[in-house]
Amino acid sequence: MLTEFGKVFIFILIAILFVIFIVYVAKLIRPARPTTEKLKTYECGENPEGSPWIKFNIRFYVVALIFLIFDVEVVLLIPWALVYKNFGIAGFSVGLIFLLLLGLGMAYEWRKGDLEWEKPKVAPPVVKPNENNLDKKKEMVEV
Amino acid sequence: MITLILSNLSVNIQAIYPEIILSLTLVALVIFDLIFNKQKKFLPLISIIGLFFAFIFVIPEFGTSRSAFPTSENNSLLSIDSFSAFFKGLIIIASVFVVLFSMSSNEIKSCPDRQGEYYSLMFGMIIGMFFLVSANDLILIYLSIELLSLSSYVLAGFVKTSIRNSEASLKYIIYGSTSSGIMLFGISILYGITGSTNLFEINSVLGFSNVPQITFLISILMIFTGIGFKISIVPFHFWTPDIYEGAPLPITAFLSVASKAAGFAVLIRFIEITFAESLSKSGFWQLIPYVNWQNLLVLFSIITMTFGNFAALWQDNLKRLLAYSSIAHAGYLMLGVAVLSDQGLTAVLIYFSIYLFMNLGAFFIVMLIANKINSENIDDYRGLGYSIPFLSTSLAIFLVSLTGLPPTAGFIGKLYIFFALVDAKMIVVAIIALLNTVVALYYYIRVLKVMFLERTDKHVEIEISPLNFVIILALLAPTLIFGVYFTPLVNIAKNSIQLLGF
Numbered sequence: 001m002l003t004e005f006g007k008v009f010i011f012i013l014i015a016i017l018f019v020i021f022i023v024y025v026a027k028l029i030r031p032a033r034p035t036t037e038k039l040k041t042y043e044c045g046e047n048p049e050g051s052p053w054i055k056f057n058i059r060f061y062v063v064a065l066i067f068l069i070f071d072v073e074v075v076l077l078i079p080w081a082l083v084y085k086n087f088g089i090a091g092f093s094v095g096l097i098f099l100l101l102l103g104l105g106m107a108y109e110w111r112k113g114d115l116e117w118e119k120p121k122v123a124p125p126v127v128k129p130n131e132n133n134l135d136k137k138k139e140m141v142e143v
Numbered sequence: 144m145i146t147l148i149l150s151n152l153s154v155n156i157q158a159i160y161p162e163i164i165l166s167l168t169l170v171a172l173v174i175f176d177l178i179f180n181k182q183k184k185f186l187p188l189i190s191i192i193g194l195f196f197a198f199i200f201v202i203p204e205f206g207t208s209r210s211a212f213p214t215s216e217n218n219s220l221l222s223i224d225s226f227s228a229f230f231k232g233l234i235i236i237a238s239v240f241v242v243l244f245s246m247s248s249n250e251i252k253s254c255p256d257r258q259g260e261y262y263s264l265m266f267g268m269i270i271g272m273f274f275l276v277s278a279n280d281l282i283l284i285y286l287s288i289e290l291l292s293l294s295s296y297v298l299a300g301f302v303k304t305s306i307r308n309s310e311a312s313l314k315y316i317i318y319g320s321t322s323s324g325i326m327l328f329g330i331s332i333l334y335g336i337t338g339s340t341n342l343f344e345i346n347s348v349l350g351f352s353n354v355p356q357i358t359f360l361i362s363i364l365m366i367f368t369g370i371g372f373k374i375s376i377v378p379f380h381f382w383t384p385d386i387y388e389g390a391p392l393p394i395t396a397f398l399s400v401a402s403k404a405a406g407f408a409v410l411i412r413f414i415e416i417t418f419a420e421s422l423s424k425s426g427f428w429q430l431i432p433y434v435n436w437q438n439l440l441v442l443f444s445i446i447t448m449t450f451g452n453f454a455a456l457w458q459d460n461l462k463r464l465l466a467y468s469s470i471a472h473a474g475y476l477m478l479g480v481a482v483l484s485d486q487g488l489t490a491v492l493i494y495f496s497i498y499l500f501m502n503l504g505a506f507f508i509v510m511l512i513a514n515k516i517n518s519e520n521i522d523d524y525r526g527l528g529y530s531i532p533f534l535s536t537s538l539a540i541f542l543v544s545l546t547g548l549p550p551t552a553g554f555i556g557k558l559y560i561f562f563a564l565v566d567a568k569m570i571v572v573a574i575i576a577l578l579n580t581v582v583a584l585y586y587y588i589r590v591l592k593v594m595f596l597e598r599t600d601k602h603v604e605i606e607i608s609p610l611n612f613v614i615i616l617a618l619l620a621p622t623l624i625f626g627v628y629f630t631p632l633v634n635i636a637k638n639s640i641q642l643l644g645f
Contacts, residue, residue, distance in 0.1 A: 090152050104173060111177045 062114050066106075073102055150632035158211030158223050160200040161231060162273050163496065168193025169266040176259025183258045190242045190262045194269075197236045204228035208641060210279070216351055218341045220280045222642070227277035230408040233340040233499055234272050235506050237401040238265070241504050243614050244393040249514045250302050251391055261301060267294035268397070272405035275444055279416070281330045281340040281366075285323070290507060291405065292319045295398060299390040311389025318382040319372065326369025332362035332462060342416040349431050350420070359433055371414070373406030384454075387466030392513065395462065396506035399469045400499050407495070411488065415642055427484040427567070440481035445575055450472025452582040461509050461519045464586060465502070471583060472498060478576060479560045485640055487563040492636035494556035497544075497625055501553055504618035505541040508534050515605045521590055526599035534605060535594050537615050542587040544622045547580055552625035559633075 002010075042049045077095065084091040109115055156163070172189055179185070205228045210219035242262070245251045251261060271291030278284045296319060300312025334340055336359055337348040348354075371379040387395045418430040430436055451471030458464040476498075479491035511534060512527070513519050528535040544551035557580065564573040607615075625632055 101170070104170060108173060108177060113181075 059117060064108075066109065066115075069102070069105065073098075148645065156209045157422045158209070158221060161197040161204075162270055162523065164186055164193060164197045164200060164362070165266055165270050165273065168197075169243060169263050169270070172259060172263040172266065176263070176537060180256075180259070183255055186258050186262045187242050187246050190266070191239060193266070194235050194239050194242070198232070201228055201231045201235065204231070206638070214280070214341060215344075216460075218279070218343050221274070221277045221278060222279050225639045225641045226412070227408065229403055229635070230276040233404050233495060234269060234276070234401045237397065237404070237499055237503065238269050240507075240614065240618070241265070241393050241397040241401075244396060244503075244507055244510060247514070247608065247611055248393050248510055250305070250308075251393060253302055253304075257301070257349035261298070264294045264298050265397070267291075268298070268402070271418060272401060275405045276408040276412075278409065278412075279342050281333065281342070285327060285330060288323060288326070288373065288409075291373075291402060292323060295402065298394045299386055299398075301391055301394065307389040308391065311386045314389075315382055315386045322369050322372035322379060322536075325365050326372075329362045329365025329367075329369070332358060333366065336362065342413065346417050346431075349418070349433065349560045354433070356433065356549070363434055363481070363491050366413070366470060370406055370410045371443070374403050374410065374476075375470050376443050376473050376477060377470070378443075380447070380450070380470050383468040383470055384463050387469070388460060388463045388519075392462070392506060392510040395466075396503050396510075399465070399506070400502055403469070403473065404495055404499070407476060407480070407491065411491070412642060414480070414483075430483065437481055437483055437588070440477055440483075441569070441572055444474045444477030446479055447471070447477060447542045448476075448576065448579045452579050452586075455586045458586070459521050461521055461524070461590065463519075464521070464590070465509070468583065468587075469502065471544075471579065473555065474579075475560055475576065478572065479563060481572075482563045482567045482569065484563065486566055486613075487560075488640045489633070489636045490556075490563045492639055493629075493632060494561050496554040496632060496636070497552040497622070500618050500621040500625075501544040501551075504615070504622060505538060505545065507614065507618065508538040508541065511605060511607070511611065512603075516603060521593055521633050524590065524593050526601065527603060528595035529598070530601075530603045531605050534615075537619055539591050540619060540622060541596070542590060544626070546584050548584075550623070550626050552622050552629070555625060555629045555632075 041052075078100075080091075080095045081137070082126055087094075168189065171193070172186060173298045175185065175189060204223050207227050207228075208222075208224045210222050212220040214220060236295050242265070246263065251258075254261075268291050271289075271294065274283060274287035275291060277484055278287055296312055296316045296591070299315045300308045302308040330340070333345065336354050337345045338347055340347065366378055372382070375383040389397065390398070414430070414436060415428060418434070418436065420429040420431045448471045451469075451474055453463050455467035455471065458467060476491055479487045479494060481487070482490075509519060512531075516523055540551065544553035547553040547557040548600075557576075561573050561576065564570075564576070
């Protein structure tokens with residue numbers, strides 16, 4: 001006989017078949033008149049500009065990591081803060097050591113300059129290079 | 144559980160003094176690096192002082208047998224016994240040598256601004272290994288394997304600008320995270336079957352109740368995958384040559400010795416504690432017959448040593464050759480475990496303490512030569528025996544010892560393994576292992592042939608600093624002395640096979 005999971009399995013099966021069936025029927029019924037606008041990637045009504053695969057600054061990841069560490073810290077500290085009184089000085093020092101080590105990590109990031117946001121250097125406007133004034137352009141940049 | 148630990152906190156804290164010292168050294172290294180970030184040459188000094196004090200606290204652990212950090216009335220997270228103390232000693236000796244290696248490695252010197260990270264990550268590895276060798280609980284085993292692996296992933300790619308390093312690190316992290324994921328899955332299945340993560344509790348559950356055979360076997364094999372990855376036995380060895388070749392040489396040496404030692408320690412403890420059925424007077428372990436451990440381990444070890452030796456025959460890069468040879472050595476060590484007796488365990492411990500010196504020595508000399516000629520290719524070693532006789536002769540001694548020829552210590556290590564095999568009436572296995580040694584002879588001696596019998600016009604000058612000279616002597620001395628006078632080593636090993644609960 002069917003177990004409880006067997007019923008779930010049949011349910012999943014029916015759900016998958018139903019979706020395939022509906023999509024297929026819709027394809028048969030609906031009119032298909034594609035235009036350029038319809039085929040474009042939808043970007044809230046704007047015309048899409050450039051490739052969506054741009055490079056993110058690696059600093060975002062550093063900030064995300066730091067955020068993650070302190071987020072987890074809070075998750076660990078709240079249960080500790082609720083019960084540490086029951087364990088006396090030992091319970092208190094456990095949390096203290098944990099916080100000190102985290103603080104050390106923070107100090108490390110600070111000292112190593114991971115919290116400073118490097119601004120992209122603004123390139124000075126230069127004359128469009130061609131064969132003749134390539135040397136001139138170099139001089140201009142140095143000036 | 145918390146109340147159990149806190150009620151006698153000072154006793155429990157005393158049990159992990161070496162680990163606490165190592166953690167404090169790690170913190171000291173980071174703080175020192177942050178405050179005085181110009182004075183890099185003090186960092187190795189701090190590391191060695193920390194390791195020295197940790198060693199002082201490891202010594203009294205010899206001969207003791209107690210548990211720390213109890214989780215219930217009878218069970219605990221850590222077991223402090225002679226076995227773990229022996230491995231902790233080995234790890235500290237290896238770490239001291241690796242710190243000394245790093246001081247003269249060109250690869251490590253090429254990133255002067257990240258020296259602090261280098262030594263503190265190395266201490267992360269050491270702490271992981273320390274907890275690994277004395278862990279009694281699957282969760283603690285998993286956590287310490289992760290601590291060990293995460294630090295070594297970063298260290299394998301320490302020289303960021305070197306493509307070789309980055310490749311090694313990436314490969315290591317992919318293989319490593321997969322295998323530790325599989326291991327965690329196995330642990331979860333085992334917990335589902337037995338209802339506990341403590342090795343002693345699992346043992347008592349297995350003793351009096353039936354567990355589903357196939358599920359159990361799958362979970363054990365999954366856990367075995369995680370440990371087998373660390374000790375690089377054959378189905379799980381694919382990372383070894385690439386990472387050993389790519390990583391900076393001191394880290395390669397460290398991975399091949401210390402990390403392997405910790406892996407073997409946890410494998411032995413896992414098998415012996417989880418599956419022990421009863422104590423027997425003859426020294427052979429009586430294991431619960433859910434898994435035929437002997438056949439399984441013998442199969443793995445024979446495949447491992449045969450593969451390692453035959454793959455090494457075709458290597459042109461000395462680092463890669465040593466990587467395959469370390470796979471083959473893992474096979475020999477597995478044989479010692481596969482005997483499943485006290486004698487076999489003694490042989491493993493003897494083999495490991497000898498393997499430590501000879502393997503570190505070989506890697507150190509390869510590093511010194513690579514510092515100068517920027518290559519580890521065997522072809523570039525042509526004629527080196529005449530231009531740098533001292534280094535070449537030392538390398539020759541280490542390689543002969545790795546082969547296992549009589550006047551050197553490597554012979555004693557293999558001898559004890561074969562003794563244990565013959566005593567357990569595993570003659571066929573012993574013969575296969577002997578034939579493997581003959582294969583190993585070929586590729587080790589080929590290096591010597593290139594160095595001493597082929598002449599070249601190229602002349603290489605390598606100046607050996609007094610420190611490096613002392614390091615080489617310190618590695619040569621045990622390799623030669625243990626070959627003729629090995630009684631003290633054997634006695635220490637015989638006294639160190641005592642696991643908690645036996």
